[in-house]
Amino acid sequence: MTPSARIAAAIDILDSVVDAARGEGAPADRIVAEWARAHRFAGSKDRRAIRELVYDAIRHCGPIPASGRAAMLALAEQRPELAPLFDGSQYGPAVRGEGEPVATPGIAPEWLMAELANSGVDDEEAAALMDRAPLDLRVNTLKADRDTIEWRERGEPLAAPQGLRFASGTMVEQWPAYRDGLVEIQDHGSQLACAAVAARPGETVIDLCAGAGGKTLALAAAMDNSGTLLACDTDKRRLGNLSPRAARAGAGLIETMLLDPGRELEALRPWHARADAVLIDAPCSGTGTWRRKPEAKWRLTPQRLAQFGNVQDRLLDIAASLVRPGGRLVFVTCSLLDAEGSDRFAAFLERNPAWVCERPDLPLGRSRGEGIRLSPARDYTDGFFIARALMPC
CATH class of the missing domain: 3.40.50.150 (Vaccinia Virus protein VP39)
Incomplete structure (x- = not known):
């Protein structure tokens, strides 16, 4: 896929995410997965890039955007390298029109930001809510111990006695330790x-x-x-x-x-x-x-x-x-x-x-x-x- 085609695909997915948010439909991860299943011609690099565009746009927009295109145009204002990809090419998005609506950037809708502030959540804490989460594991002590498992990758020991942290996207589900029930995916806070x-x-x-x-x-x-x-x-x-x-x-x-x-x-x-x-x-x-x-x-x-x-x-x-x-x-x-x-x-x-x-x-x-x-x-x-x-x- 061309870079412009990736933008167009992300816009289509974002339209579905926005509609689902308004109508209490499927979550974004399921919508992205369903798109990938319906577009098997897209390679793994394309799928990963499109997913990142979708989530970057969601994180960048505060209030719910009018459309997926409005969300992606807002992201393009933050990331200037995306703006030329609105080029009207065969599989790309149309050229940006004069006065075309652009989504409002921010962390969350204004009323929700006020609720966070009233709950003692300062700007630093609120901004961190839009970061990407790592992948945390809990070693299952019914079968193993954190210090005795042979790991494919080195994880960061956490304060929870059996917790380990790995980079986001680590393919833990493919590890024998996961398949055999030695570990569970679980956020450190949940542990x-x-x-x-x-x-x-x-x-x-x-x-x-x-x-x-x-x-x-x-x-x-x-x-x-x-x-x-x-x-x-x-x-x-x-x-x-x-x-x-x-x-x-x-x-x-x-x-x-x-x-x-x-x-x-x-x-x-x-x-x-x-x-x-x-x-x-x-x-x-x-x-x-x-x-x-x-x-x-x-x-x-x-x-x-x-x-x-x-x-x-x-x-x-x-x-x-x-x-x-x-x-x-x-x-x-x-x-x-x-x-x-x-x-x-x-x-x-x-x-x-x-x-x-x-x-x-x-x-x-x-x-x-x-x-x-x-x-x-x-x-x-x-x-x-x-x-x-x-x-x-």
Whole structure:
């Protein structure tokens, strides 16, 4: 493909990304993958270059652009070498017209930037949300140890006891260690969130919002396959991905429970006041994961943010009913917004004055309210809020 044809392809993909963001459609990575499958004539270098153009344009635009072309024209203003590629050639984009609309550069929409600022996120932290994320691994201690695996490439040891960092794009999935379940791909911040649970062998632990089970597998390793570990979620497809992952990891203690939204307490009644620990990795805006999903900034609205807060409050109350006296509750969101972090945890403590806050002792992060905040700028992790409370005996 010519450089101009790559620009035209990126514009087509961006049009789909913008439409999906407005209509809550597929995420950008899936749209890019679907384009690649439908255009197999494009070589690997072309696909990689087009993907980079798409994500560079998304990161460069603050508010949602009018079109993919407007987004790419904005990127061309930042990168002058792209401007001549709007040349009207056979497979390239049309020449830029006089007065043609160009997307507004920035980190996120103005209202969302204001929410970040009100949450103590300064300009440096906000800008880091648009960086590219590295690839972090967690060594699965059910099968291996960080110091004994023979690595194809040298990784950077992380503060998490079994964490290693590699360059973005490292083809870990092709390594025998990955295929054999010795390692899992997991952001360093996510590993530290699991460490905050302090799960121990023989305990009863509930992962209330397990999704596809990344944190569940980390809890299973911490428990050394001993005890009871219940993974719950309302998404059948995502929860269904856990069983094969658990088999590969050798995590035999995991039980799964598919929950009906709005009727979670009914299904979980047999577990009332039985858990030593409950992890609530609550659904949220995902502002802390923009390095991986930058188009998420275009999907969020004030109304949707309020809805997330309501869900988080309800999940905290459900989790509290499952913890035995002397047990603990850990609340996690991959967000830098107080509205779904420190504010939610403070509201929980106000509703439940008998509970005692116990700030997690983590090697990274800064205090935020009654919890800990991890951020890309200061901790080189995804953004997280992590808090823990104990139920007195």
